[in-house]
Amino acid sequence: MNRRTLFTYGAAISGALALTLFIGWWRVNGPGAPEPVAQRPLPLTQMDFQMTDQGGATVGPASLLGNPSMVFFGFTYCPDVCPTTLSDISGWLDDLGDDVADMNVVFITVDPERDTVDAMAEYVNYFHPAIQGWNGTLEETARAAAGFRARYEKVATDGDYTMNHTASVFLFDAEGQFSGTIDYHEQREFAVPKIRRVLARTGEQSS
Secondary structure, eight states, X not given: OOHXXXXXXXXXXXXXXHHHHHHHHHHHTSTTSXXXXXXXXXXXXXXXXXXXXXXXXXXXXXXGTTSOEEEEEEOTTOSSHHHHHHHHHHXXXXXXXXXXXXXXXXXXXXXXXXXXHHHHHHHHTTSOTTEEEEEOOHHHHHHHHHHHTXXXXXXXXXXXXXXXXXXXXEEEOTTSOEEEEEOTTOOHHHHHHHHHHHHHHHHHHHO
16 A cells, blocks of 8 residues: 555544544534523423513513514614624514414513613504514513523623624524524524424324
8 A cells, every 4th residue: 555545544533533523522612503501491380570572561470371482682872783693584484474472582682771662562563463562670671690500791881781692593492491592693594494393283282
C-alpha cells in the first residue's frame, strides 16, 4: 500500500470520527439535545401568576387551559425581534384558517413599567386579532417568566434602557402540558406543522 493510499484511508477515518463526534455533541450538548427537564417550562396547572389582558380583564395560567396555547415574551419598544416574531405568528395563524379559533395566543410583556394595558392594546392591534397582550406588575412578570423558564433583563442604553429576553414561542396543549418551542426566525414550513400537531393532539384527547 503506497503512501497516497495510506493518506486517503487516514483522512477518511479521521473524517468519519469527526462526524461521529459532531453527531454526539449535537445530540448531547448541541442544538439537537433534548431540553433538560429542569429547564422545561412548568405545566400551566403548576404556574401561579396574575396579569391583565389588553381589555382590562384579569388573566393567568388557568385562562389558557382548554385550548392549545402559544405564548411569547417581549415588549412594545422592541426594535426587531418582537415585531418580527409577532408578524410571523400572524402568518402562522392565517395558515391555520378556522382552526385559529381553537388557539390561545398570548404576548406577555417583560417591560410592564412602560407597557401599560392601553399600550399593549394598541400594540397587539397591529397584528393578528387573535393575539392577546398581557401585562402585570414587576413581581407577577417575574413569576410568569419563572414558570415558563423565560429569561429577561433590563439593559441600560444611552439615557434609556432596553430589554433582553427569550425569543422562542412556547407551545402548550389544551391540558396545559408543555409541547415544545418555535425558534426565532424558524421557517414557516416547520412552525405551522408544530402548531397543527398540538391542535391534533387536543382533538385526540377530547375524543
